[in-house]
Amino acid sequence: MSRVEFIRNEEKKYHDFCYENYKLFEEGSWLYKPVKTVMDLLPLLEGKTNNIKVLDLGSGVGRNSIPIAQDIKTKNGKVLCVDLLDSALDKLELYSKEYGVEEVIETNKADIGNYVIPKNEFDFIVAVSTLEHVESEDVFENVIRQMALGTKNEGINCIIVNSEVEEMDIETNEKLDALMEVNITTENMMNKLSHIYDGWEVVKQLVKPLEYKIIRNERDVLLKTNAITFVVRKK
Known part of the structure; x- marks a missing residue:
């Protein structure tokens, strides 16, 4: 088993457990509510009166896509949700x-690293905590380029991505191998994003150090990351 296969197997176990044991929009997990940044961007779509198209890459069980769908339902909107996990x-x-x-x-069941985004198709593309799970930096850059090409004029891309991820066993303080396929420096990640979206309007750009507890194979693990929020609008 390759490192990428091992990571994906572990991530599948973690997410399958979460989806089975925690209910969407109920307190107790990160599924409790949608991402505030994503919701705050919805008013920017109000000028688009009809046929709004949204792409949610790595949608999960609908933490963000369901509230988006509720918002655009009356505008004949559609939200295309792409995820690899059947669960x-x-x-x-x-x-x-x-x-x-x-x-x-x-x-649509697909690995977002292989998913082909149609050109000039979407008003809003969301990728929350998913781009770091493609198989390589080259694939990471290709997906973002496709996101840019797949966005209509005045359309928005909202990326939230982890960088410089560290994992530590809480009980033993042992530093663990961070199970993240693309784990690069914050500076390198920001440079990639800024380069690909050169010429776009930057709506929001933020780097926030975070740490939180997760469970891996019944072990309590502390995950530390610099979470990048990068929101841009196509001119």
Whole structure:
């Protein structure tokens, strides 16, 4: 098993556990509420009166895509949700019905590193904590280039991505191998984003050090990261 295969297997176990044991929009996990930055961007779409198209890369069970769908439902909007995990897409379809947006949500099972984004197709593309899970830096850059090309004029890309990730066993203080396929310096990540989106309007740019507890193979692990928020609009 390659390192990437090992990481993806561990991530699958972690996410399958979360999706099975925590309910969307209920307290107790990161599924409790959508990402504030994503929700804060929705008013920027209000000038687009009809047929709004949104792409959520690595959508999971709909933490962000379901509230987006609720917001654009009356504008004949569509949210295309791409994820690799069956557990995510199965739950997403159930939650879409529960929250009355099943006609707005479309699901697509795919590795976002291989997913082909149609050119000039979307008004809003969201990638939250997912781009660092493609298999290499080259794939990372290719996905972002496709996001840029797939965005309509005046469209928005919202990227939240981890950099300089560290993991530590909380009980033993042992430093662990960070299970992140693309784990590069914050400066390098920012340079890649700034280069690809050269000429776009920067709506929000923020680097925030974070640390939180996760569970890996029944061990409590402290994950530290510099979380980058990068929001741009196509001129």
